Amino acid sequence: MVPGLFVTLEGVDGAGKSSHLEWLADWFRARGRVVRQTREPGGTPLGERLREIVLHQAMHPDTEALVMFAARREHIEQVIRPALAAGEVLISDRFTDASFAYQCGGRGLPEARLEVLENWVLGDLQPDLTLLFDVPTEIAAARLANAREPDRFEREQGEFHARVRAAYLRRAAAHRERIRVIDGSRTLERVRIQLAGILEPFA
Numbered sequence: 001m002v003p004g005l006f007v008t009l010e011g012v013d014g015a016g017k018s019s020h021l022e023w024l025a026d027w028f029r030a031r032g033r034v035v036r037q038t039r040e041p042g043g044t045p046l047g048e049r050l051r052e053i054v055l056h057q058a059m060h061p062d063t064e065a066l067v068m069f070a071a072r073r074e075h076i077e078q079v080i081r082p083a084l085a086a087g088e089v090l091i092s093d094r095f096t097d098a099s100f101a102y103q104c105g106g107r108g109l110p111e112a113r114l115e116v117l118e119n120w121v122l123g124d125l126q127p128d129l130t131l132l133f134d135v136p137t138e139i140a141a142a143r144l145a146n147a148r149e150p151d152r153f154e155r156e157q158g159e160f161h162a163r164v165r166a167a168y169l170r171r172a173a174a175h176r177e178r179i180r181v182i183d184g185s186r187t188l189e190r191v192r193i194q195l196a197g198i199l200e201p202f203a
Contacts, residue, residue, distance in 0.1 A: 002033070004084030005202055006126075008095040011133035012165050013154050014140030016184040016191070017093060020133075023192060024199070028089045031203045036083045039093040040071065044078045047071040055151040061107035068099050069117045076125060095127060097171055097179070102153065105167020106160050129202060131195070132172050133184035137161045 009017040025035045041051040050071040083090040172179040
């Protein structure tokens with residue numbers, strides 16, 4: 001059986017992840033793969049309920065991190081591991097890198113605290129490939145200006161998003177084999193040419 005493939009999409013709000021999610025799924029489907037799409041926080045009935053809470057209800061940063069990892073644990077057991085065991089391509093809009101970016105970079109929690117949660121909740125599970133869509137924070141903010149009603153994270157000030165972006169880039173530098181940085185400020189066509197080159201070895 002073809003082994004499962006775990007692909008995650010990351011980036012600050014407004015970086016353009018969602019614009020490429022369906023294209024990525026179609027790219028793998030065109031090569032005969034079964035694809036499942038999911039997201040974090042969310043991905044399960046419980047996860048979606050926790051998503052609504054964490055995106056719209058104020059809470060302590062520690063609580064925020066714990067809620068994220070609680071939703072993630074359910075997501076792993078109910079969606080991610082079964083999809084990979086079935087040989088599917090599992091594409092997730094955000095995963096654990098987002099916690100290090102938002103809760104550590106944005107909120108200022110110590111990375112060591114989240115590493116304990118990561119080891120507990122994920123065990124040996126890591127994405128096979130992470131696509132980090134990177135844009136300057138002012139471009140991301142402009143893209144969100146006329147979008148839907150902003151959630152609790154999107155309403156944060158520019159300094160918060162700058163810290164999130166910096167944390168993502170530090171994470172990418174520390175995990176070069178897994179995390180590929182995509183210049184999300186370019187045109188869709190240019191971005192997708194780069195994506196196709198990155199994906200080809202995983203077809």
